[in-house]
Amino acid sequence: MRFGQAAQSVVLSILRPGGLLSAVQIQRQAQLTGWSTRNALARLQARGLIVAIPYKGCWQISERGRALALTTRAPH
Structure with missing residues (x-):
């Protein structure tokens, strides 16, 4: 797995549809460093996979x- 992809996968798995989480909440739940969290958020946003909510400092998963x-989650 390429550098940073693991962090991006963890962030996507934490963000639930309709939910809003701050970068700090994501960082804590994902157990990532601040740098890894910010980098993953920036990359996911650039790919259109998450959306920043202006003036709230929160992130939300996009439809994409x-x-x-859903396609990358392992079956239980």
Whole structure:
């Protein structure tokens, strides 16, 4: 797995449809460093998989990100 892809996968798995999480909440839940979290958020946003909510400092998974997260989750 390429550098940073693991962090991006963890962030996508944490963001639930309709939910809003701050970068700090994502960082804590994902157990990532601040740098890894910010980098993953920036890359996911650039790919259109998450959306920043202006003036709230929160992130939300996009429809595209939701579709990708569903196809990449391992079966239980």
